Amino acid sequence: MLALAGFPLGLRFVFLDPEQEACAAPLGEHILGRFDDHEQLSRFAERAHVVTYEFENVPDESIKLLAKCAPAFPNTASLVSARDRLKEKRLFQQLDIPTPPFAVVNSRADLDQSVASIGFPAILKTRTLGYDGKGQAIVRSPEDLDFAWARLGGAPLILEKFLQFQREVSVLGVRGRTGKMAFYPLTENVHHKGILRASRSCPGDQLETQAQGYVQLLLDHLGYVGVLALEFFQNGDTLLANEMAPRVHNSGHWTIEGAETSQFENHLRAILGLPLGGTAAVGHSAMINIIGELPELAQVLAIPGAHIHLYEKTPRPGRKLGHVTVQGSNEQEFEAGVERLLRVVCWRDMTEDTS
Amino acid sequence: MLALAGFPLGLRFVFLDPEQEACAAPLGEHILGRFDDHEQLSRFAERAHVVTYEFENVPDESIKLLAKCAPAFPNTASLVSARDRLKEKRLFQQLDIPTPPFAVVNSRADLDQSVASIGFPAILKTRTLGYDGKGQAIVRSPEDLDFAWARLGGAPLILEKFLQFQREVSVLGVRGRTGKMAFYPLTENVHHKGILRASRSCPGDQLETQAQGYVQLLLDHLGYVGVLALEFFQNGDTLLANEMAPRVHNSGHWTIEGAETSQFENHLRAILGLPLGGTAAVGHSAMINIIGELPELAQVLAIPGAHIHLYEKTPRPGRKLGHVTVQGSNEQEFEAGVERLLRVVCWRDMTEDTS
Known part of the structure; x- marks a missing residue:
C-alpha cells in the first residue's frame, strides 16, 4: 500500500523481504533476504535513496547499518522503544502518558x-x-x-x-523531517483474539484531542519521522496507552478513502521531507479486515461505498488477507453498508476455537 | 492509473506497448510490440483473462484478434466509431445528439x-x-x-x-457487462492549442442531466462496456457533441480523489463484470495537467488539498507528464488552492509559439 501510494509521487521501490512470495514484489525490485542478512541489507542499501520499514521486528542493528547509506525512518530509538513492551511502557510513563x-x-x-x-x-x-x-x-x-x-x-x-474497558481507540500521527506534525481523527477499534477486526473513524470524538496530545508527546520526544500509531483503552474520560506502532497501521487503513491524504502517502511525504497532506476525515468511514478466507468479490463491491484492498496473500486461518473500507457522506447509507459488509465478511476463527 | 486502481482488487497486469520505456511497465509484465504486431498480440492474448485498451488508435483488427482469446472491452464497434471523426459525427446524428x-x-x-x-x-x-x-x-x-x-x-x-462557445464540458459514463450504467458529474474543461489544460467537477450543473442522457444513448447503442467520455461545446442550454473517447479520459482524472469511485476502478469493475462503484462527487475537485515540464514537487504538495500524479514520462514540450488534483470540502480553501496551483504549474507552450 505504501508503494501504491508512492507511484503517483514518481517514486520507485526496492523491497527487502524474506518471503519468496512477498506481496509487494510485483510493485518493484524484490531482494530476497532476512532482515538480519547483512549481505542482502548491503545490496538493498546500495539501491535506496531513503529507507523505511513497516514491521517493528526488524533488528535495530539492521536499521543502523542501512542508515549509514541512506536516511532511514523511523529512527532506531523509536524502533527499540516500540519493539519492547517494557521499554515502551516506561517511555509512556516518562512522558506522563497513562498506562495500565x-x-x-x-x-x-x-x-x-x-x-x-x-x-x-x-x-x-x-x-x-x-x-x-x-x-x-x-x-x-x-x-x-x-x-x-x-x-x-x-x-x-x-x-x-487486564482492564475492563469501554472502547479501544487509536490515533495516528505523522511527523515530517522538519518537525511539522499532523494527526488523523480518533479511530475506534474492535479486536478479537488479539487481531484487529474492524475500525471506525470518529472525527471530533471527545477524547480525540487528549489522544492526539499523547501522540504528539511521543513524536516530539522520539524525533520521529513518518506515521506512528498509538493504541489506547478507554474508560470514561480516561485513556490508557496500550501500545504504539512505529509504522503505518491497520487501524489507519480507512484513510485511503476516508481521509484527505492516506496514511501511506503521508508516511512517504514525511520520510522524503515533503510537505504533509491534510489528515481530515472525508465523510464516514469504517474498515473491516478480511481474515483467513476471502469473501466473494462481487458481493463486497455491490455494497454502496465499499472498496476492497486485497494483499495477494495465500489464505490461512487467522491471516489478514485484505481489508474493505466502507465510506460515504450519508450516515444512514453508510451504516447500512457497514451492516451489510459484516454479513459478507466471515471471521471463521471467531466462532471456531483455534486459540 | 488503471493498474494502480487494479492492484487492490487483486488484479495483475500484462501491458502491450510499443515504447521501451512504457510508463506502465513497472506495474506488470511488459510485452514490447506494436499494436499491429500479430506475434506480440498473440503472446499478449495468451496471458490475458480480459483485455482492455486506453488508446483509440489501436487497429480494430487487433482487438478482434485479441477478442478470440479473451473478452475485449470496449468492443470494436465503439472503437471504429470513436476513431473516425466522420463515423463518430454520423453516429451522434443517428442518435439525435446535436453536433456542430x-x-x-x-x-x-x-x-x-x-x-x-x-x-x-x-x-x-x-x-x-x-x-x-x-x-x-x-x-x-x-x-x-x-x-x-x-x-x-x-x-x-x-x-x-468552428463555433464560439461559452464552455467546453464533458461527461464520463460507465456501463457494466450486465448493461448497468453510472455517470460521473459534468466536468468543465479548458483546452489550449488542442491540449486539455484543466478540468473542474461541476456536480449538479444545469446541463448535467442533458449531457448524461446523450452519453447513455451512446453506451446503450454501442453495447459499450467500460468508461466512455463525451466532450461537448456549450452555448446557453445547447450542448453540441464534439468527440467521444472510448476509454478512461483525462477530463475524469479528478475522480481519483474527487469521486466515490475513480474512473479507473470503475472501468476495471465494468470489464470484469463486477458491480459498479458510486460515481458521486466528493467535495470540490479540479485537475490541472502538467505539460512539458515538471513543477517543484514540494511546491505542489504544500498546497492544501493537492495530490500529484506523475506518469514517469521524459519531459518534452507539449507532453502530458502528470496531473495535479486539488480537492476539498471547503469551497474558499479549494478555490485558493486552485489559484495557488495555477501559479506553480507552468505551461510554457502557451506563451511560446510552438504551433
Missing part, C-alpha cells in the same frame, strides 16, 4: 510477585516479537499461572493488568 | 464546397489519428485554405464549423 499497571517478569517468582501487586485478571506478554495476539496468555486465577509460565517463560516478559 | 455542422472533405474541391456551406471560421481535421490538437488546421478566410490543404490533404478529412 504493569510489572517486569523475568522469573517464576517475579510472576507471583507481579500478580500479587497487580491482581487478576492480568495478561502475561512476551516483551518482544508479539503481534496479532501471539505471545500472550491471560491469567484469571492462580491456577492459570503455571500454564502461562510454561507457555511463555524463558523469554523476557511483562505482566499487565 | 460538418462536411466530408476528400478533395480540394470538397474543401471549397464545404466551406461554402459551413462558412468561416472552420476547422479542417484528419478523420483519424488526431489527438491533443494534432492533425487539425483552423481556416478563418479563403487564404487559409491552400495552407490547410497542403498540411492535411491526402488523408481523409472532415471540415467542422
Whole structure:
C-alpha cells in the first residue's frame, strides 16, 4: 500500500523481504533476504535513496547499518522503544502518558510477585516479537499461572493488568523531517483474539484531542519521522496507552478513502521531507479486515461505498488477507453498508476455537 | 492509473506497448510490440483473462484478434466509431445528439464546397489519428485554405464549423457487462492549442442531466462496456457533441480523489463484470495537467488539498507528464488552492509559439 501510494509521487521501490512470495514484489525490485542478512541489507542499501520499514521486528542493528547509506525512518530509538513492551511502557510513563499497571517478569517468582501487586485478571506478554495476539496468555486465577509460565517463560516478559474497558481507540500521527506534525481523527477499534477486526473513524470524538496530545508527546520526544500509531483503552474520560506502532497501521487503513491524504502517502511525504497532506476525515468511514478466507468479490463491491484492498496473500486461518473500507457522506447509507459488509465478511476463527 | 486502481482488487497486469520505456511497465509484465504486431498480440492474448485498451488508435483488427482469446472491452464497434471523426459525427446524428455542422472533405474541391456551406471560421481535421490538437488546421478566410490543404490533404478529412462557445464540458459514463450504467458529474474543461489544460467537477450543473442522457444513448447503442467520455461545446442550454473517447479520459482524472469511485476502478469493475462503484462527487475537485515540464514537487504538495500524479514520462514540450488534483470540502480553501496551483504549474507552450 505504501508503494501504491508512492507511484503517483514518481517514486520507485526496492523491497527487502524474506518471503519468496512477498506481496509487494510485483510493485518493484524484490531482494530476497532476512532482515538480519547483512549481505542482502548491503545490496538493498546500495539501491535506496531513503529507507523505511513497516514491521517493528526488524533488528535495530539492521536499521543502523542501512542508515549509514541512506536516511532511514523511523529512527532506531523509536524502533527499540516500540519493539519492547517494557521499554515502551516506561517511555509512556516518562512522558506522563497513562498506562495500565504493569510489572517486569523475568522469573517464576517475579510472576507471583507481579500478580500479587497487580491482581487478576492480568495478561502475561512476551516483551518482544508479539503481534496479532501471539505471545500472550491471560491469567484469571492462580491456577492459570503455571500454564502461562510454561507457555511463555524463558523469554523476557511483562505482566499487565487486564482492564475492563469501554472502547479501544487509536490515533495516528505523522511527523515530517522538519518537525511539522499532523494527526488523523480518533479511530475506534474492535479486536478479537488479539487481531484487529474492524475500525471506525470518529472525527471530533471527545477524547480525540487528549489522544492526539499523547501522540504528539511521543513524536516530539522520539524525533520521529513518518506515521506512528498509538493504541489506547478507554474508560470514561480516561485513556490508557496500550501500545504504539512505529509504522503505518491497520487501524489507519480507512484513510485511503476516508481521509484527505492516506496514511501511506503521508508516511512517504514525511520520510522524503515533503510537505504533509491534510489528515481530515472525508465523510464516514469504517474498515473491516478480511481474515483467513476471502469473501466473494462481487458481493463486497455491490455494497454502496465499499472498496476492497486485497494483499495477494495465500489464505490461512487467522491471516489478514485484505481489508474493505466502507465510506460515504450519508450516515444512514453508510451504516447500512457497514451492516451489510459484516454479513459478507466471515471471521471463521471467531466462532471456531483455534486459540 | 488503471493498474494502480487494479492492484487492490487483486488484479495483475500484462501491458502491450510499443515504447521501451512504457510508463506502465513497472506495474506488470511488459510485452514490447506494436499494436499491429500479430506475434506480440498473440503472446499478449495468451496471458490475458480480459483485455482492455486506453488508446483509440489501436487497429480494430487487433482487438478482434485479441477478442478470440479473451473478452475485449470496449468492443470494436465503439472503437471504429470513436476513431473516425466522420463515423463518430454520423453516429451522434443517428442518435439525435446535436453536433456542430460538418462536411466530408476528400478533395480540394470538397474543401471549397464545404466551406461554402459551413462558412468561416472552420476547422479542417484528419478523420483519424488526431489527438491533443494534432492533425487539425483552423481556416478563418479563403487564404487559409491552400495552407490547410497542403498540411492535411491526402488523408481523409472532415471540415467542422468552428463555433464560439461559452464552455467546453464533458461527461464520463460507465456501463457494466450486465448493461448497468453510472455517470460521473459534468466536468468543465479548458483546452489550449488542442491540449486539455484543466478540468473542474461541476456536480449538479444545469446541463448535467442533458449531457448524461446523450452519453447513455451512446453506451446503450454501442453495447459499450467500460468508461466512455463525451466532450461537448456549450452555448446557453445547447450542448453540441464534439468527440467521444472510448476509454478512461483525462477530463475524469479528478475522480481519483474527487469521486466515490475513480474512473479507473470503475472501468476495471465494468470489464470484469463486477458491480459498479458510486460515481458521486466528493467535495470540490479540479485537475490541472502538467505539460512539458515538471513543477517543484514540494511546491505542489504544500498546497492544501493537492495530490500529484506523475506518469514517469521524459519531459518534452507539449507532453502530458502528470496531473495535479486539488480537492476539498471547503469551497474558499479549494478555490485558493486552485489559484495557488495555477501559479506553480507552468505551461510554457502557451506563451511560446510552438504551433
